[in-house]
Amino acid sequence: MSILVFGHQNPDTDAIASSYGWAYLEKNAWGRDAKAVALGTPNEETAFALDYFGVEAPTVVTSAKEAGASQVILTDHNEFQQSISDIAELEILAVVDHHRVANFETANPLYMRLEPVGSASSIVYRAAKEAGLVLPKEVAGLLLSGLISDTLLLKSPTTAESDHQVAKELAELAEVDLETYGLALLKAGTNLASKSxxxxxxxxxxxxxxxxxxxxxxxxxxxxxxxxxxxxxxxxxxxxxxxxxxxxxxxxxxxxxxxxxxxxxxxxxxxxxxxxxxxxxxxxxxxxxxxxxxxxxxxxxxxxxxxxxx
Incomplete structure (x- = not known):
């Protein structure tokens, strides 16, 4: 039975990217059966990143148990009201997040990695480096997209000093120009006229x-x-x-x-x-x-x- 890895409801690019990256890390660094899923359909910005790097959109789930899983890993969130519908009934194995901690408790000990940085994707990238993994282009590209999205191309006050180096390294691995790709990604998410x-x-x-x-x-x-x-x-x-x-x-x-x-x-x-x-x-x-x-x-x-x- 796979461990489900997912970000918050109404997933943004960082939620999708960090869960995809962490599932890759679980499988390739630690040999665990982990699968990235999503708690909603990717938005246009995220769809742009997925298409650019040739990654299939993760399966959308609303209940972990209905998806056949009882163990989960949360990325880019920890508050239960932002999570999967049956979160209180599941075993949370890990949390990888860069937000405040609120409304959160578990019955068992767990791995928690919480850092005040610009994106959960930043944390995933550093964890991959610590594990000795060289990320393939598509994984690096998605993590870069998550960082760009959450920091508005490193301009947001949430941007940590370390994020600049992370962005540079991820852009090299993803084989893109940071500024050119970053602007294209952000603009992809501003098409609001077609939405109700x-x-x-x-x-x-x-x-x-x-x-x-x-x-x-x-x-x-x-x-x-x-x-x-x-x-x-x-x-x-x-x-x-x-x-x-x-x-x-x-x-x-x-x-x-x-x-x-x-x-x-x-x-x-x-x-x-x-x-x-x-x-x-x-x-x-x-x-x-x-x-x-x-x-x-x-x-x-x-x-x-x-x-x-x-």
Missing amino acids: AAELIDIDAKTFELNGNPVRVAQVNTVDIAEVLERQEEIEAAMLAANQANGYSDFVLMITDIVNSNSEILALGQHMDKVEAAFDFKLENNHAFLPGAVSRKKQVVPQLTESFNA
């Missing part, structure tokens, strides 16, 4: 328990914030529908300009005073500008957490 509002707010969305409140925090990348806000009415309708259907107390959408490294926050819900206090701004028509913000992990979620706990 419901699809748009679910491209990269995670639920966080903030002082007992389930808050949905989503992020979309674009080269034109104004173009996204032209669809504000339908986006708000989709956000309200998501709140009602899933019991979210609040929905916060981060619309990020990847060229100028700024974001607009569009928010709806029960605690707009908390959202305003988090960023020291005033929402007008349910949105406000957040200069210099590109990272949900570092520039949005911690501020919301502090505000909701105040």
Whole structure:
């Protein structure tokens, strides 16, 4: 029975890449039967990376037990509400992550590798080096894609000093020019016009328990914030529908300009005073500008957490 390796729900490029890379590591360094799967269909950015490096998209699963597995490894997440539906019933063998630790406990000891770096893919790459593996082009390419995606080509404040060297080495192994490939990858993820509002707010969305409140925090990348806000009415309708259907107390959408490294926050819900206090701004028509913000992990979620706990 294979060990399933997967990232979070609504997987982004780092979630897919890090699970693919860690499964490769499990098999080729330690001889374990591990299989990378996904908790959702790859987005357009991830699909670009998979196609570029000739990698088949991982199988989408919703239940590990239905997939015939009882042992799992989590990458790029640890919070149970972001994980597979039956996570509480499974044996978690390992966690490889670069996020905060919350809502997490296990019955047995496990391997945990948690580092404050730009991506889970960065951690996987260093683990592979420690194991003496020289990664093939496609594995290196996916890990590079995960790092580029999560750090916006090393421009995000989440970028660790070590990530620059990791990116350089992975680009060499993947046989790509870092800047050229990186820009092409990021632009592949900004095609929002073809998506419905419901699809748009679910491209990269995670639920966080903030002082007992389930808050949905989503992020979309674009080269034109104004173009996204032209669809504000339908986006708000989709956000309200998501709140009602899933019991979210609040929905916060981060619309990020990847060229100028700024974001607009569009928010709806029960605690707009908390959202305003988090960023020291005033929402007008349910949105406000957040200069210099590109990272949900570092520039949005911690501020919301502090505000909701105040």
